Each structure stands twice: as structure tokens, then as C-alpha cells.
Amino acid sequence: MIPRHFVIAIAVLLGAVLALSFYVWHMRTVAVSAPIASPDTRPLAPPVAGPTERVTLFVAHDNDGTLRAESAQIPLSSGRQQRAEELLRALLSLYLDKSSPHVLGPGSEIRSVFLVDPGVAIIDLNSAFADTHRSGVLVEELTVASLIHTISANTPDILKVKILVDGKERDTLAGHADLSSFYDVTAVNQLATQLQ
Amino acid sequence: MLWNSRSRRAGTPLRVGKTISLAVGLIVIGAIFLAGALVGAATDKHLSVYSVAANYSLPVVQRDGRDYVGLLELLEPLGKVSARSDNRGWRLRYNNVEGDFQTGKTHARVQGRDADLGGKFIEENNRGLVPVTSLTSLLPRFLGGPATLHEESGRLFIGSVATHFTASLTGNNPPRLVFHFTAPVNPSIATEPGALRMTFSREPLVAPASPTLTFGNKSIPSAIYSEGNGKAVLTVNATIPVIASFSSDGRTVAISPASAPGTAPETAHVPSSTTPASGGAAVPAQPAPAVSAAAPPPPATRRYFAVVDASHGGDDHGETLSNTLLEKDVTVALARSLRQELESRGIPTLVLRDSDANLSLDQRAVFANADRAAIYIALHAASVGHGVRVYTALLPYGSDDRGIFLSWSTAQRTSLPLSQSAANAVVSEMQRRQIPVRTLTAPLRPLNNITGPAIAVEVAPQGSDSSQLTAPDYQQLVTSAVATAIAATRDQLGAAP
Numbered sequence: 001m002i003p004r005h006f007v008i009a010i011a012v013l014l015g016a017v018l019a020l021s022f023y024v025w026h027m028r029t030v031a032v033s034a035p036i037a038s039p040d041t042r043p044l045a046p047p048v049a050g051p052t053e054r055v056t057l058f059v060a061h062d063n064d065g066t067l068r069a070e071s072a073q074i075p076l077s078s079g080r081q082q083r084a085e086e087l088l089r090a091l092l093s094l095y096l097d098k099s100s101p102h103v104l105g106p107g108s109e110i111r112s113v114f115l116v117d118p119g120v121a122i123i124d125l126n127s128a129f130a131d132t133h134r135s136g137v138l139v140e141e142l143t144v145a146s147l148i149h150t151i152s153a154n155t156p157d158i159l160k161v162k163i164l165v166d167g168k169e170r171d172t173l174a175g176h177a178d179l180s181s182f183y184d185v186t187a188v189n190q191l192a193t194q195l196q
Numbered sequence: 197m198l199w200n201s202r203s204r205r206a207g208t209p210l211r212v213g214k215t216i217s218l219a220v221g222l223i224v225i226g227a228i229f230l231a232g233a234l235v236g237a238a239t240d241k242h243l244s245v246y247s248v249a250a251n252y253s254l255p256v257v258q259r260d261g262r263d264y265v266g267l268l269e270l271l272e273p274l275g276k277v278s279a280r281s282d283n284r285g286w287r288l289r290y291n292n293v294e295g296d297f298q299t300g301k302t303h304a305r306v307q308g309r310d311a312d313l314g315g316k317f318i319e320e321n322n323r324g325l326v327p328v329t330s331l332t333s334l335l336p337r338f339l340g341g342p343a344t345l346h347e348e349s350g351r352l353f354i355g356s357v358a359t360h361f362t363a364s365l366t367g368n369n370p371p372r373l374v375f376h377f378t379a380p381v382n383p384s385i386a387t388e389p390g391a392l393r394m395t396f397s398r399e400p401l402v403a404p405a406s407p408t409l410t411f412g413n414k415s416i417p418s419a420i421y422s423e424g425n426g427k428a429v430l431t432v433n434a435t436i437p438v439i440a441s442f443s444s445d446g447r448t449v450a451i452s453p454a455s456a457p458g459t460a461p462e463t464a465h466v467p468s469s470t471t472p473a474s475g476g477a478a479v480p481a482q483p484a485p486a487v488s489a490a491a492p493p494p495p496a497t498r499r500y501f502a503v504v505d506a507s508h509g510g511d512d513h514g515e516t517l518s519n520t521l522l523e524k525d526v527t528v529a530l531a532r533s534l535r536q537e538l539e540s541r542g543i544p545t546l547v548l549r550d551s552d553a554n555l556s557l558d559q560r561a562v563f564a565n566a567d568r569a570a571i572y573i574a575l576h577a578a579s580v581g582h583g584v585r586v587y588t589a590l591l592p593y594g595s596d597d598r599g600i601f602l603s604w605s606t607a608q609r610t611s612l613p614l615s616q617s618a619a620n621a622v623v624s625e626m627q628r629r630q631i632p633v634r635t636l637t638a639p640l641r642p643l644n645n646i647t648g649p650a651i652a653v654e655v656a657p658q659g660s661d662s663s664q665l666t667a668p669d670y671q672q673l674v675t676s677a678v679a680t681a682i683a684a685t686r687d688q689l690g691a692a693p
Contacts, residue, residue: 065585178640181639184594
């Protein structure tokens with residue numbers, strides 16, 4: 001004869017198991033039907049307003065592997081560091097355009113640019129920039145030369161440039177272009193001449 | 197009473213029999229224990245320690261199911277060390293660093309800072325025992341530098357002492373497998389049917405990225421790296437009798453067929469005293485072909501003129517050129533083709549990566565620099581652009597050169613003019629053959645770390661079809677042009693220090 005209290009305990013436990021099963025099934029249904037979060041594309045900073053300036057951007061062209069100077073009229077802040085950031089973001093907007101001569105991956109972004117005296121510039125890319133970048137010596141070198149030559153041509157007194165990804169040092173951009181050291185602006189300017 | 201008298205009568209021989217049985221039993225048990233002890237002694241665990249000061253081995257003891265090692269004994273060969281025990285615990289002093297340990301405690305204090313031992317500290321007969329696993333965190337506190345423990349195999353590396361190696365197969369008939377080591381080695385060599393085994397008990401040899409190296413050759417299909425009980429072992433699988441020969445002061449070990457011509461004069465066909473299974477070129481009576489070994493000969497100084505580096509490899513695929521084509525595969529094919537072209541012009545050539553192994557950029561530079569080759573050529577492949585790009589190093593900003601010691605990141609600086617000469621020669625030859633070509637500088641490692649002339653050649657298809665990169669005709673067209681240019685500048689490059 002099974003004791004009465006034992007039967008009650010088993011019944012209560014079975015009930016609890018059934019209730020929990022239903023709850024888990026319900027939660028799973030809710031999770032499956034929930035919309036997948038899309039990438040956050042909201043702007044982080046207000047668009048720059050005010051007077052525009054004519055600047056020279058050095059734009060990479062994959063079809064013939066060149067770097068070409070192109071004029072652009074863009075609004076620029078008065079601060080030196082903000083100007084450098086806006087310059088590179090203007091350059092990036094060209095590359096993210098559908099008709100870009102040097103396509104960069106979706107979501108590529110310049111997180112920030114820091115100018116540290118004497119003569120140091122630090123360009124911080126987001127991880128999408130590097131992760132989606134095409135691999136190859138020339139294609140990576142065109143990107144690096146474009147960024148560095150554009151910032152150094154429009155911002156005086158920069159001697160060396162470091163490129164970070166998500167605020168951290170990275171070995172290469174996409175398997176080839178070295179990001180572990182500081183770029184010598186003079187050497188990059190000579191490379192830009194070779195690429196023109 | 198009758199029963200008693202019978203039992204007493206029978207008792208004497210019974211007791212004698214029991215005594216004899218007991219004695220025999222004790223002897224058997226004693227023998228078993230003795231044999232066990234002997235076997236145990238033969239298989240005692242050891243920790244091999246590799247450091248700049250000394251390479252040595254220490255016994256590992258088991259306590260509470262963990263491996264322990266004496267800390268004093270470990271530090272003794274490395275510097276001035278002393279230990280004393282009192283009622284406050286066990287105190288160790290290494291040079292000017294002091295550590296306090298308490299029996300049964302899982303933490304110690306080194307220079308006043310807490311250090312996790314990951315297990316209890318044990319003091320036995322004034323010996324301080326620490327868990328082997330604690331050494332990677334404990335030793336840097338005393339030594340001020342990194343320590344790397346290979347726990348499974350019982351190998352401890354103190355500082356940057358590791359010896360790296362590459363393997364490349366030159367020629368197919370007969371094949372010659374060449375191991376290049378970053379420091380001289382002197383392994384003991386044993387043979388068995390179908391394999392030659394090199395055991396490195398004193399050398400801090402470390403594994404390549406992939407422990408199995410495949411060469412795509414029927415005679416010498418693969419080599420396997422393994423570690424165990426303080427030793428590293430390289431096993432070369434071969435389907436023909438092979439011999440091992442040493443050169444370059446023990447930095448190079450070549451495995452070649454026992455009857456292959458041309459292995460002399462570097463090869464000494466002398467049976468080694470450390471080759472238990474070898475008898476010179478004797479072949480064990482097995483269906484599978486056997487290998488034999490030779491001892492290191494007097495040092496020779498063979499020098500490769502060119503080092504060809506098939507870029508990427510292993511987990512690093514490089515560019516995905518098409519759905520079925522990876523850059524790392526194209527570069528190996530190009531490297532083999534370039535080696536053939538160079539050697540057909542009388543230029544001794546080493547291919548750094550001749551299999552799908554992953555070599556770090558630093559390792560590639562170390563091998564190229566250690567070999568003191570007259571030219572280093574890195575090969576890349578790309579789908580963007582047309583034709584060939586020849587690169588020299590774009591050096592990073594600044595230099596930390598200190599007198600004769602060159603900065604690693606700008607080691608190429610003094611050789612850059614020669615590198616540019618070599619690049620220009622390659623460009624001229626390509627132009628002569630009407631291959632689209634340009635020369636550029638590039639921030640491409642390890643070009644900037646190479647101490648001699650160094651160039652990189654990136655091959656893109658002439659049109660838009662990436663499959664041209666795998667076409668033997670196109671590969672030969674490019675590599676033949678590179679080889680001709682290198683041969684033309686041979687005197688200039690060979691004169692470089």
C-alpha cells in the first residue's frame with residue numbers, strides 16, 4: 001500500500017513539471033516570434049552645420065589601383081580634431097556609396113580621430129571596417145594610403161599615424177596591410193605619389 | 197582427545213607448510229613491489245626546463261592527485277637562491293626577490309604581493325613543493341619574465357628560448373625533406389618500419405601551427421610533431437628507406453632516400469650510437485620500407501641563396517579569390533614553381549612553407565634572417581587589378597636601433613636599396629615579357645623585419661578571371677621572369693653581407 005502523502009507529493013511534482021513545461025514552451029514561442037534586432041544605424045552625432053570648405057580627398061580607385069585627388073565641399077568644424085574626423089567621414093561616405101570606386105563593407109565607420117601633439121594622429125576604425133574589408137596587398141594599401149594621405153594633406157604637422165580597430169591594436173587590416181606600427185607620414189606621402 | 201592428539205601430530209608438518217607458503221607469498225609480493233618500484237622509477241615524470249641560462253630536468257612528484265615540483269631546485273640553476281624554514285613558514289629568496297609560503301595554503305606572498313598557487317603548498321624535509329600548474333604565474337614574479345608551461349608534456353619554457361622549425365620538400369625524384377631550425381639541434385634518431393623518429397630531449401623545440409605536416413609526396417608523405425614526458429618528437433613517415441643528415445651547424449636536418457645520389461658531402465652515413473633501431477642503411481625485415489639514420493657530421497655551411505615564402509597558410513587563408521580558390525593555395529603553387537625556376541638557374545632555394553602549415557610573420561622573418569639568404573621573396577595572389585605588383589618594405593615611423601642592434605620593425609632599413617634594385621630588376625624582366633607590372637612600397641610584414649634584401653610579389657590575373665592564377669602556364673610565366681631577374685642580379689645580391 002503506497003502511503004497517501006507519497007501519492008500527493010508525486011501528484012504535486014507532476015503538476016509542477018507540466019506547468020513548467022507549458023511555461024517554457026510559451027517563452028520559446030515568444031522568443032521565436034520576437035523581431036531580430038537590426039543593426040543600430042542611428043547617428044551618434046548631429047550633422048555638422050555651417051559654412052562649408054573646399055578640401056582635397058585622396059580617393060582610391062580599384063580599377064587601375066590608383067589614388068586620385070578629388071575636391072569636395074564639406075562642412076567642417078573649427079576644432080582641429082573634429083575637422084580631421086569630418087574629413088575622413090566625408091571620404092568614407094564616398095566609399096560607402098553604391099558607385100564607389102573602392103568599395104568598403106557595409107557598416108564601416110570612423111569611430112574617432114585623435115590628434116596628439118607632437119604630430120601624432122590616431123584613427124580609430126570600427127570592427128566592421130576591418131572585418132568586411134577585402135583582402136589583398138594593393139586593396140588594403142589603397143585604403144590605408146587614402147586615409148593617411150587625406151588626413152595629413154589637410155591637417156598640418158602630422159608626422160605619424162596609428163590605425164586602431166575598435167580602440168585596439170590589430171595586426172593587419174584584412175590579412176596584409178600592417179596595423180601594428182605607426183605609419184610614417186612622409187613614407188605614406190611618397191607611396192601616395194607612386195599610386196597616383 | 198583422539199582428535200586433539202591427531203591434530204597435534206599432524207600440526208607440525210602443517211605449520212611448516214603454512215610457514216613455507218607464507219614465505220613464498222611474501223617473496224612473491226615483495227618481488228611484485230620491487231618490480232613495480234623499478235617500473236615506476238623508469239616511468240617517473242619529469243619536468244624539462246628550458247632557459248637561456250640552462251636546460252635541465254627535474255623530478256615531478258604526485259601529492260593529492262596533483263603534480264608538484266620543488267621550487268628551490270627549479271630556481272637553483274637560474275640564479276642565486278636560498279630557502280629557510282621556521283615557524284612562520286617557508287621563505288625563499290631568489291636574487292633580490294623574496295617569497296613566503298605557508299604549508300597547506302593555496303596562496304603565497306612574493307615581494308609582498310599575493311600569488312595564487314592553484315593548490316596547496318607542501319613542505320617536506322625543508323623542501324618547498326608547489327603545483328606544477330602554478331609555475332606560469334609564480335615564476336614571472338621571481339624571474340621578471342614570462343614562463344610558458346606545456347603541462348601535458350611536462351615542458352617549461354622560461355623567456356623566449358623556443359626553437360622553431362620549418363619543413364620543406366625539395367624535388368620529387370628523389371625527394372629531400374629539409375628541416376630548418378632556428379637554433380642548432382642534436383636529436384637522437386630511431387627508426388622503425390615506415391618512420392624515422394627524431395627525439396629532442398634537450399632542445400626547446402616547439403610545435404608548428406599544425407602538428408601534422410603533409411608534403412604531397414608518395415615517398416615522404418608527412419611528418420608529425422608530438423610532445424611527451426619532457427621531450428619533443430618529430431616523426432617522419434616514409435615509404436622508402438631514408439637517412440637523416442645534418443648541416444649548417446645542426447640547424448638543418450635533411451631527410452633523403454638512403455640510396456639517393458647527391459646527398460653527400462653534407463651527409464655522414466655513420467650509424468649513430470643513439471639510434472637503437474638503426475644499423476646504418478639496414479632495412480628491417482618488414483613489408484613496409486624502413487628508414488635508417490646517420491649521426492651529425494662535422495658542421496657544414498650550406499647557404500640558400502633565395503628564400504621563397506608562400507604567404508598565408510593553415511588558418512590564414514589570405515584572400516578568397518573565388519568560391520573554390522584561396523590565396524594560400526595559389527601562393528604554395530607559385531612558390532614551388534619559383535623554386536624550380538630558380539634552381540634550374542643554379543640558385544639554391546628554400547621554400548619556407550611547402551605545406552598547409554601556418555607560420556607566423558615573425559617565424560617567417562626569423563627563418564629568413566637565420567638563413568642569411570641573399571634574397572627573400574614573399575609571394576601573394578590577388579583578384580584585384582591586373583598583372584604583377586612588386587613590393588618593397590614601407591618602413592614604419594622611427595627606429596629603435598641601438599648601435600649594432602637593429603630594431604625589429606625597421607630591420608630592413610639598411611637593405612632597402614638592394615631590395616629596390618631587386619624589385620626593379622623583376623619589373624624590367626616582366627616588362628620585357630609584356631606582363632603588366634608595377635613596383636610600389638607596401639606596409640607588408642614581414643618585409644620590414646628581414647635583414648637582407650626582400651621583396652614581395654603579388655600576382656593578379658591578367659584579365660578578370662581569377663582562375664588564371666592556377667594556370668601552370670601563367671604561373672610559370674611569372675615565376676620564370678622573377679627567377680631570371682634574380683639570376684641577373686645574383687652578383688649584386690650575393691655580395692650583400
